[in-house]
Amino acid sequence: MGKNVVVIGTLDTKGPEIAYLRDQLQALGLETTVVDSGILGEPIGITPDISRAEAARYGGTTIEALQNAGSRGKAVEGMREALKKLTLELYEQGRLDAIVSMGGAEGAVMGAAAMMQLPVGVPKVLVSPIASGKHYFDPLVGTSDIMVVHSIVDILGLNPIARTIFDNVAAALKGMVEHGHVLPPPGPDDRYVAVTMLGNTTKAVMALKERLAEHGYEAVIFHSNGVGGPAMEELAEAGQFVGVIDFTTNEVYDPLTGGIHDGGPDRLKRVGALGLPQVVVPGCIDFCVFHAGAIPPELQGRPVYDHNPEYTLVRATREEMIQLGHIFAERLNPAKGPVIIAVPTQGLSIPNVPDGPFWDPEADRAFLETLRSEIREDIPVRTFERHVNDPEFGREVADLFISMMESL
Numbered sequence: 001m002g003k004n005v006v007v008i009g010t011l012d013t014k015g016p017e018i019a020y021l022r023d024q025l026q027a028l029g030l031e032t033t034v035v036d037s038g039i040l041g042e043p044i045g046i047t048p049d050i051s052r053a054e055a056a057r058y059g060g061t062t063i064e065a066l067q068n069a070g071s072r073g074k075a076v077e078g079m080r081e082a083l084k085k086l087t088l089e090l091y092e093q094g095r096l097d098a099i100v101s102m103g104g105a106e107g108a109v110m111g112a113a114a115m116m117q118l119p120v121g122v123p124k125v126l127v128s129p130i131a132s133g134k135h136y137f138d139p140l141v142g143t144s145d146i147m148v149v150h151s152i153v154d155i156l157g158l159n160p161i162a163r164t165i166f167d168n169v170a171a172a173l174k175g176m177v178e179h180g181h182v183l184p185p186p187g188p189d190d191r192y193v194a195v196t197m198l199g200n201t202t203k204a205v206m207a208l209k210e211r212l213a214e215h216g217y218e219a220v221i222f223h224s225n226g227v228g229g230p231a232m233e234e235l236a237e238a239g240q241f242v243g244v245i246d247f248t249t250n251e252v253y254d255p256l257t258g259g260i261h262d263g264g265p266d267r268l269k270r271v272g273a274l275g276l277p278q279v280v281v282p283g284c285i286d287f288c289v290f291h292a293g294a295i296p297p298e299l300q301g302r303p304v305y306d307h308n309p310e311y312t313l314v315r316a317t318r319e320e321m322i323q324l325g326h327i328f329a330e331r332l333n334p335a336k337g338p339v340i341i342a343v344p345t346q347g348l349s350i351p352n353v354p355d356g357p358f359w360d361p362e363a364d365r366a367f368l369e370t371l372r373s374e375i376r377e378d379i380p381v382r383t384f385e386r387h388v389n390d391p392e393f394g395r396e397v398a399d400l401f402i403s404m405m406e407s408l
Contacts, residue, residue, distance in 0.1 A: 008101040012041030019046040024170035058086040087114040098123035121182035143231035196248040204394030211398035226261040233270040243277040250284035259288030272335025287313040305351040318363040325370025
């Protein structure tokens, strides 16, 4: 049996286009399984391999129940949950080597949700007109490795532009299926360490990475932009790492203000629950991030720093730093494995330096005092007379981690 590509689409509106993509995949020697995610109407110009009624049953419902759900949103949510379970089952049965979905807003969101259930490395391609720079990408990508293709034109008709896009998508899937691979588990001698980083901590993390390498550890760096931290935690749960250096924990602060680097309510909890050794640094918790020109009215007047033309950083207040001390203690205290907290006292970000716009040692000290008063007694809080982005601080944090691992 050849490699099989699962093709998801709302066949009541995108039937001819999905049929064209299916035929192109088959012409390249790939097998296909077409899944109908349409809810309201019958398939147009194509017969699915898995009907919408069969797909709905994977979600514990019926197509009739979805059609009478009361709103378009409820119906789409029901089918999305069904597709998630269907996709995972197909993969576990060995019936899915790659997946592709084409659709507008609802079709893209449903297809993307299905793809997010699959491991890193399984080829995933999403084609949609909403995959443009004017739209929020979280529903299309999440923490997964989905390849997103902007269809340019709407998916309605087989014009020269659409055919070019669809032909190239089929070719990309052919290449990925034949030459790509799923993320392998670590070997017995591999010692991967997850590390979080932003531009504000790059110099220190580069030095940290080199120090770890000198001792036989390979750092795997995640950009802590609201997606990187949760993705790191997911891969930790998948068994990819021997430990974690959570150097840049800003994703804990953004949820308090509505910033875009929102790591979610479980950020800082999941690694501890696994029992993995971890060193935690409050890197960049002194700011939240907003698109340039989009700072909420309630934050106007605070110190700001133009990180680049697209993003503006906003300074945390003393009261918020105290709140962050509570949050760090609350989320780290239940940890089942060893934890060390390393706090640089000469600034938590690039603009947090003497005479810099974020320099507020009293606010940073309030975080440290709150954390120390509430953290578990057996979790040490070490302070360093360094700036967070000082390469020497990066090396000192690496040494903490190495010493921790050697003591286990």
